[in-house]
Amino acid sequence: xxxxxxxxDVSVTFHEAGxxxxxxxxxxxEVEQGEIFGIVGFSGAGxxxxxxxxxxxxxxxxxxxxxxxxxxxxLRGGPLRDLRKSIGFVFQGFNLxxxxxxxxxxxxxxxxGGVPKARRRGRTQELLELVGLSGKMDSYPSSLSGGxxxxxxxxxxxxxxxxxxxxxxxxxxxxxxxxxxxxxLLKRINTELGVTIVFITHQLEVAQRIFDRxxxxxxxxxxxxxxxxDVFAEPHHETTQALVERFLGVAVPERLVPExxxxxxxxxxxxxxxxxxxxxxxxxxxxxVAINVLHGNVEYFGTQPIGTLVVLVAAIREGxxxxxxxxDALDELRGTVFGFKELTDAAVEQALDSPYGGGPRTxxxxxxxxxxxxxx
Amino acid sequence: MSDTAEILREHLGKALWDTxxxxxxxxxxxxxxxxxxxxxxxxxxxxxxxxxxxxxTVVGFVVNAIRSLPFLILLVVLIPLIQLCIGDPYTPAGxxxxxxxxxxxxxxxxxxxxxxxxxPGLLEAAVSTGAPLRQIIAGAVFPQALPSFIRGIVLTxxxxxxxxxxxxxxxxxxxxxxxxxxxxxxxxxxxxxxxVVLLVLLVQLIQWAGDRLAxxxxx
Numbered sequence: 064x065x066x067x068x069x070x071x072d073v074s075v076t077f078h079e080a081g082x083x084x085x086x087x088x089x090x091x092x093e094v095e096q097g098e099i100f101g102i103v104g105f106s107g108a109g110x111x112x113x114x115x116x117x118x119x120x121x122x123x124x125x126x127x128x129x130x131x132x133x134x135x136x137x138l139r140g141g142p143l144r145d146l147r148k149s150i151g152f153v154f155q156g157f158n159l160x161x162x163x164x165x166x167x168x169x170x171x172x173x174x175x176g177g178v179p180k181a182r183r184r185g186r187t188q189e190l191l192e193l194v195g196l197s198g199k200m201d202s203y204p205s206s207l208s209g210g211x212x213x214x215x216x217x218x219x220x221x222x223x224x225x226x227x228x229x230x231x232x233x234x235x236x237x238x239x240x241x242x243x244x245x246x247x248l249l250k251r252i253n254t255e256l257g258v259t260i261v262f263i264t265h266q267l268e269v270a271q272r273i274f275d276r277x278x279x280x281x282x283x284x285x286x287x288x289x290x291x292x293d294v295f296a297e298p299h300h301e302t303t304q305a306l307v308e309r310f311l312g313v314a315v316p317e318r319l320v321p322e323x324x325x326x327x328x329x330x331x332x333x334x335x336x337x338x339x340x341x342x343x344x345x346x347x348x349x350x351x352v353a354i355n356v357l358h359g360n361v362e363y364f365g366t367q368p369i370g371t372l373v374v375l376v377a378a379i380r381e382g383x384x385x386x387x388x389x390x391d392a393l394d395e396l397r398g399t400v401f402g403f404k405e406l407t408d409a410a411v412e413q414a415l416d417s418p419y420g421g422g423p424r425t426x427x428x429x430x431x432x433x434x435x436x437x438x439x
Numbered sequence: 440m441s442d443t444a445e446i447l448r449e450h451l452g453k454a455l456w457d458t459x460x461x462x463x464x465x466x467x468x469x470x471x472x473x474x475x476x477x478x479x480x481x482x483x484x485x486x487x488x489x490x491x492x493x494x495x496t497v498v499g500f501v502v503n504a505i506r507s508l509p510f511l512i513l514l515v516v517l518i519p520l521i522q523l524c525i526g527d528p529y530t531p532a533g534x535x536x537x538x539x540x541x542x543x544x545x546x547x548x549x550x551x552x553x554x555x556x557x558x559p560g561l562l563e564a565a566v567s568t569g570a571p572l573r574q575i576i577a578g579a580v581f582p583q584a585l586p587s588f589i590r591g592i593v594l595t596x597x598x599x600x601x602x603x604x605x606x607x608x609x610x611x612x613x614x615x616x617x618x619x620x621x622x623x624x625x626x627x628x629x630x631x632x633x634x635v636v637l638l639v640l641l642v643q644l645i646q647w648a649g650d651r652l653a654x655x656x657x658x
Contacts, residue, residue, distance in 0.1 A: 115563075118567055120487070120563055120566065120567065144569040144570070144571060145569065146569070147566070147567055147568065147569035148568070148569035150567070151567075152563070152564065152567035154560055154563065154564060156558075156560050158558065158560040158561045158563065158564035159561075159564075160561060160565075160578075160579050160582055160583060161583060161658060162582040162583055162585060162586070162656060162657065162658050163578075163579075163582050163658075171565070171568060171570065171574070171578050171579065172568040172570075174570070174574060174578070175568040175569045175570035175571070175574060176568070176569065203658040204658075205658055216564070219564075219568070220567075222568070223568075223569070
């Protein structure tokens, strides 16, 4: 399929108070017609700057932006305005005109698109129905909820039948339930109207739900891109791994840590339709070890699952033979699952300590103390 | 006391009318030209529009230069100019010209800050629709800035009312003139008190009406 958007080696440099900030460094990507392309990364990674280049709200310092294969980097004036009419933009902060009604906000875009005055109200009504807000035409934005405001801004972005919709953290200011609604709406716009969507977010829940393909950014560089499932099932770059880790997370419940019996703590990851329970019980009975499931989680990316299990493998037999049983069991697990990671003390501590792991340091310290006591 | 009533009956109407015309004309001129300057200042500063440091600096300098003169000094400086334009500067028309020239840069800064307070995100959204500059200013920036704009007009009117008394002292008429001529020069304390009360009431009324209006346009 042909690329509708191409960023070709683009960089953006800001000069601010004597400092030079490279917001985007030599980024290249292609978005295909009709897909939902996501850009994820921690805040400050340069995602917003990158997406703003697509409609030239931000001009690249170097590199080229192509829409439908046409170089638009140098567009100005009328031709640039025409291009922008075919690219909708949805913002995190909604950015509605507060002192104008919902209807007037949408009519603003229609007027920009050259829709004659007589037809604007009808079209506004149509757009409001599309986003599920008919009846709100004459309300002011201040009387709407966050989700409703975002629906208005989606309606505004769709006013001139754009082929591309850019979403900059469009759900980040919304609660979980509202986010679901907005994502469902965007998905529908994508499939029913065939609008290509570029969506940037730091929320992996969003990525998981609607992205076909994804690019991961860090410090202005695209560090990884590909099909969403592949990128998250097999993250190569450590930032992607951190993002995925935060999302799929080890998260051994803090309360449990001090109570853990002696054993080897292992995180297993599997993807696709791997049946897991039979493996656990088979390994357990084959090697005569106790396998305790401490934590389990399955996340679906589209229709494909990625599962995570944290298990504690403990010997049943005493002494050397028991230890050998555990080694054998771990070997079999290692050979069968897709991701195998033994959680050493340090790993647990790090998981609990890191901003993504959640728990306070004391929990890990507690565990250490308990283990020391056991050893004594 | 009957003198006071006599003086007020004879002169207050005309004085009030002169003040109102001077302040009215100056406000209109100040708002129109001040807004125009504010738009220039705003557009040449905003990254999304037409940043132009040179124009911004030059216009900003002129605005600041006029604003840096105390009104009384501006007035004295302007007398020859006004004389050249309309002949006799010591008339309400002369006063109106002087007030207008003071009002333009005053309001320009107020309007500029009203525009600058508009959320830059809103500008991005408006620019993203492909709207031309004029539509963005009239349809997005202006409605958002309107409440501050109205409060700015109120501030301007009240300041001009104060300045108009100074115009009065050089003989251009108005209630300031009345207060000085009778209340101060001829020791008619009653006239002075009446005018003070009138001014206090007038300012309260203008402020109240302006606040209500500003609120009406805030949603």
